[in-house]
């Protein structure tokens with residue numbers, strides 16, 4: 001774990017070094033005897049799109065709430081935009097935007113009324129308010145719905161509205177808690193394109209998601225599992241982690257009939273380190289140089305191999321492997 | 329036909345058990361309330377606050393006063409030196425009954441001559457007034473009979489003549505007495521619930537999470553919630569008082585402007601209570617249950633239904649903690665007794681102080697965090 005942090009830091013010595021906007025040190029939150037976030041440390045730098053992943057209940061929302069200054073940590077410390085999340089939480093709140101996991105705007109207010117309300121509550125001076133509201137309306141392209149009650153919007157438009165409200169005071173850092181949960185693939189892609197636009201203009205993102213394709217688009221990732229941050233780095237770095245790609249092993253994608261049966265047989269073979277089933281393919285780790293032996297063994301069991309090709313690990317592989325090795 | 333019956337019973341039982349706060353409110357509160365209010369429900373009015381203007385002061389007059397005190401119904405709490413003092417105390421509601429013994433009382437009694445005792449009775453509480461009226465008449469009657477038994481001649485009238493005079497609500501219309509109180513109680517109920525729901529709804533619908541992540545200040549949030557409801561409350565007060573005046577024909581003896589001023593203070597305090605309730609409740613049902621803790625005393629201990637004089641001390645002090653108590657005093661003072669600012673200002677001051685304290689506690693209890 002701490003090794004990964006070192007990796008990231010080193011990389012930045014050679015790349016352009018951006019200033020850190022989130023610094024988390026051993027942050028912990030307990031609910032009674034249950035530890036929802038366990039000694040998490042991480043750094044997010046300016047202009048990063050930091051993707052935060054983890055299974056349900058692993059502590060993502062809890063960590064975000066602490067970073068937004070609305071949940072007190074049990075121990076540890078965190079600075080967001082240079083402010084301590086406990087002692088300077090009001091300063092933190094001024095400089096960030098937050099989109100919570102559930103829709104939490106006023107359903108009985110129209111789209112425009114909601115945006116207007118948040119513009120006022122963030123204290124945008126009256127002269128700039130109109131202009132800024134128009135700006136965010138254009139950014140999220142919600143103009144056609146301005147006078148609709150926000151409770152009656154569809155899922156994708158609700159998320160856009162929530163984003164507009166989180167953006168209205170022009171924060172340099174945005175926390176988005178599962179912004180794409182429950183919306184269709186097209187709306188999902190549109191939303192991500194929007195995030196990239198904003199990122200290009202200098203906004204830093206801290207995003208949670210369960211989608212691997214979204215994770216691939218992040219500049220940095222953190223993976224939290226059972227309240228602990230077990231992986232942390234850029235997607236490329238994660239794919240190169242020794243647990244994911246052990247020395248002397250290679251990864252193949254195997255397209256084969258009778259997947260479940262094949263899985264069982266594969267795991268019995270001595271040169272196969274690991275096998276993971278996807279919807280129509282199996283990814284296997286085998287010892288370098290044992291390709292022939294593999295094909296031979298499969299044929300002997302009477303399976304039909306449609307294709308076998310060398311592949312780099314996907315992020316899904318990374319997380320599955322990490323999860324599994326963490327369990328051991 | 330009864331399919332699912334046991335499943336539903338099972339599920340509902342779980343719901344009840346899982347919600348210990350509501351369970352507590354359901355089980356404990358009724359017992360507490362019955363105990364408290366059982367003592368308050370007492371229509372046999374004793375210890376009526378009474379003021380004495382004794383211009384005679386000799387033994388005979390003191391004997392008469394003793395008869396009032398020993399009856400158990402009158403409690404002499406003030407001694408006056410002149411009629412003016414007595415009138416002021418009546419208007420302020422400090423005493424409900426004033427006994428005026430004339431300087432020539434002893435002389436007349438010793439000569440077996442006729443003498444008037446003036447009994448001033450505050451008619452703004454008709455139950456109290458009725459009781460005072462009956463008992464003082466009875467005392468007069470008894471004293472007269474005692475005197476008569478010593479003489480042989482039969483006079484044309486009773487020697488000791490109690491002359492009760494009901495002030496402020498001379499025909500003792502119950503409506504005049506009940507409806508101002510009812511206004512106070514209804515306003516408190518509606519406004520408190522309305523306000524407490526306003527914040528609790530944000531918790532229920534989770535909009536609070538988005539709100540507390542903004543730089544809104546606690547006082548900004550609290551006062552901001554309060555002001556629109558103050559507007560609602562003012563309209564409500566106006567309409568309730570309008571109905572009182574024109575539908576129920578309760579005349580307003582005092583200044584409407586003064587009434588509006590005190591009503592403003594009362595609204596502020598009540599709104600604050602609504603906010604305070606919302607800091608305890610997680611949902612609207614809980615808000616309703618907690619509000620009941622305050623609403624029942626408003627009905628039963630505020631003097632609206634039962635005179636506070638007759639309550640045991642502990643219960644009486646409960647009543648003093650309810651804002652409605654002070655507002656009802658103000659309402660009855662202005663509407664029935666034509667009381668002015670200086671007659672009632674202490675009630676307003678207590679209300680205002682309560683409001684400020686409540687608002688501070690509510691703001692203190694409200695944290696811009698969740699969980």
Ligand SMILES: Nc1ncnc2c1ncn2[C@@H]1O[C@H](COP(=O)(O)OP(=O)(O)OP(=O)(O)O)[C@@H](O)[C@H]1O
Pocket residue numbers: 031036054055056057058059060061062063101699
């Ligand atoms: N206020 C709370 N009181 C008690 N337990 C809580 C509270 N909030 C969260 N938890 C617990 O902490 C754990 C982490 O919850 P959290 O919401 O952070 O998970 P998550 O990673 O966001 O999950 P998801 O992907 O489902 O959103 C869960 O087990 C949850 O039950």
Ligand SMILES: [Mg+2]
Pocket residue numbers: 060061062101177
């Ligand atoms: Mg979550």
